[in-house]
Amino acid sequence: MKTALLLSAALLASGGGVLTAAETKEPPSCVIGDRALAQGQPQLALEEYEKCLPEAPPTFKTLSNLGMAYAGLSQFDQAIRFYGQALALDPGNPPVRLNLGLAYMKTNRPEQAAKEFARSLMGDPGNMRALELLAVCHFQLKDFELAAYEAEQVLKAEPKESSAAFLLGSSLLRLGIYKPAIPLIYSSIEKSNTPEAHQVLGQAFLGVKVYRQALKEFQQAERLAPDRAEIHSQLGTAHAGLGETDKAIAEFEKELEKDPNNFDANYYLGRLNRLSNNMDAARKYLAKADGLRPGDPSVAYEYAVLAMGDHDYAQAESLLLKIIQELPDYLDAHVLLAEVYFHLHRTTDGRREKALVEAMKSAEQVRLEAEGKAVEEAYQNRTKPNSSPHPGSP
Structure with missing residues (x-):
């Protein structure tokens, strides 16, 4: 998932963390640098800080603000360098840990970013912005269970936070938990009509086999951004x-x-x-x-079908057993395996597999009906202003 919205909001907000000069005798250039940074002039701030650094021992404030100036100029490797120097003087500072995490994210290093956001939360456990960014990192690292948990905590604390709803819905989608994912993504689309959101919602509809609605969402995404x-x-x-x-x-x-x-x-x-x-x-x-x-199970299944066509039942069985070991709920693989057993004259195994198939079909029908109902309810409720966006809400 793209995180441009989250990151841009976080970087803009980081301007509020500018440390201003205390009432002490600081070099004038440091004072001017602080003011320039607070006024959104990172280039001027950088020039002034470079003047003041040789004039006095480096302070936590100056090093931290110098990191922010470099971040404001998109020079994130330099920002990381000076944030690190600042943290050498104050290792537990939550805002600088947060800013360091942001710089790592902007240089596509989510693993390092996650560590910094976690350290920031250790000093400031109630910072939902840090928790949401940590969830983004875990999503990028494909730790979808942890990303879902963290995004849900943010959403419980801030129910109107559409980016957290989108992140939670996207995480649940990757976990194959489609029923609660759809209303979450619907709620985020109402606040941010982006092509990405329509694509993710379309994927959720594919998961519950509502293909017509999935097609509509993908077509809407294409209209908004043809080159997606x-x-x-x-x-x-x-x-x-x-x-x-x-x-x-x-x-x-x-x-x-x-x-x-x-x-x-x-x-x-x-x-x-x-x-x-x-x-x-x-x-x-x-x-x-x-x-x-x-070794992808979908491709392996196709090869198993081809093996059946070639009457190579042993090869088909081998492929199907590997698929089922990885994905026990792969219904089509169980259906084909039952056929393989009958061709191999293993009647007992074939009957057992066929009985399992019938039970799985019944369970899938119940699941699809429940998910279809959730889709319809989400569609009907998508414009209700007081509808709650997170799972388990009354």
Whole structure:
């Protein structure tokens, strides 16, 4: 997920942390630097601080403000250097830890940023801004459980915080928890009608197999930003779910024109060509997808189907057992495994697997009905001003 909105807001807010000169005899250039930084003139501040540093021993305030001046000029490596020097004089300072974390985020180092936000929270446990930024880091590091927990704590403390709702919904989506994700993302869209939000909501609808609504969200994202990454692949996935094969193939081919290494486009073109009995094309695209994500369960399933077509039941069984070990709830893999057992004349195993399939289908139907109801309720409530955005709310 992109975090431009969160980061820009945080960087702007960091201006409120400017440390001003105390009533002591400081070099005049330090005083001028403080004033320039407070007035949003980082270049002037930098010039004045460089004058004052040789005139007196460096202080925590000057080093911290010098880091902020460099951050204001987007020179984040230098900002990191001076924040570090300031923290050598005051290791537990929460605002500077926060600013150091922001500088790490701006240089694409979420792991280091997370450590700084955590240290900032140790000194200031109630800082929801630091907690939300920590959640962003954990999201970027794919620790979605922790990101979801942290974003939910922010949302409980600040129920109107749309960025926290979006982050929580996005984290739940990555965890496959679609039912509460959809109303959260809906609530954030009402406050920030961004193409990213529509894409994430579309992905949530794909998760609950509401393909028509997913298509609408992806189309809205495309209208807002035609060059969005992966938009054609997402449109193709929605069309495929609706059985609109020709439209799906056209979208996936558009995606590959932009990015030949898009996994979803290669995978779906392999699958759709396999369903159309165009096996040479299917194998070509599936081989590409397998190279991009070796061992991916979706690709492995397609290879299992191809093995069945070649009457290589032992190979099909081997592939399917690996899939089920990784994803026990992969229904199609269980369906195909039951067929494999019957072909191998392992009737007892086949009957057991078939019974499991029937139980899984019933459970999935209950889940889809509950999620479909949640989708409808979220759609009906999306414009209600007093609706609560986080799970578990009455």
